[in-house]
Amino acid sequence: MDTLDALEQTIRQRRAADPETSYVAKLTARGRAKIAQKVGEEAVETVIAAIADDRAGMVSEAADLMFHLLVLLADAGLSLDDVRAELARREGLSGLEEKAGRTA
Numbered sequence: 752m753d754t755l756d757a758l759e760q761t762i763r764q765r766r767a768a769d770p771e772t773s774y775v776a777k778l779t780a781r782g783r784a785k786i787a788q789k790v791g792e793e794a795v796e797t798v799i800a801a802i803a804d805d806r807a808g809m810v811s812e813a814a815d816l817m818f819h820l821l822v823l824l825a826d827a828g829l830s831l832d833d834v835r836a837e838l839a840r841r842e843g844l845s846g847l848e849e850k851a852g853r854t855a
């Protein structure tokens with residue numbers, strides 16, 4: 752099992768843990784909007800590190816972003832496999848081609 756799959760499993764287990772001892776449980780208890788807000792914050796922090804060309808910062812902020820995104824997906828009953836399936840569906844389709852084929 753890779754690190755992301757293992758983290759997804761841990762997050763699913765920790766959602767029901769005691770919010771006093773689990774960050775996942777504490778954040779989950781604050782609701783979907785708060786989790787989504789954290790994803791937004793971590794995305795902005797990743798962008799700031801990228802613009803500053805802070806490579807160590809980018810790795811750290813990207814890890815925070817991916818962790819919080821997994822918490823959000825879990826809250827919505829979605830999984831990494833759902834995201835993998837969507838990425839697989841797009842495989843080989845150029846982003847430029849896809850955009851040119853849009854009707855709206």
Ligand SMILES: N=c1c2ncn([C@@H]3O[C@H](COP(=O)(O)OP(=O)(O)OP(=O)(O)O)[C@@H](O)[C@H]3O)c2ncn1[C@@H]1O[C@H](COP(=O)(O)O)[C@@H](O)[C@H]1O
Nearest residue numbers: 758761762765768772773774775776777789814815818819
């Ligand atoms: N990967 C992570 C991970 N990455 C970041 N974080 C936490 O995310 C929090 C983000 O900090 P912030 O200051 O941005 O957030 P905040 O303190 O809630 O601040 P506010 O938004 O409320 O102001 C910190 O507490 C980090 O420790 C993580 N917490 C947990 N995990 C993984 O999740 C597992 C389960 O964690 P628990 O649920 O805490 O047992 C752990 O074993 C780890 O594998």
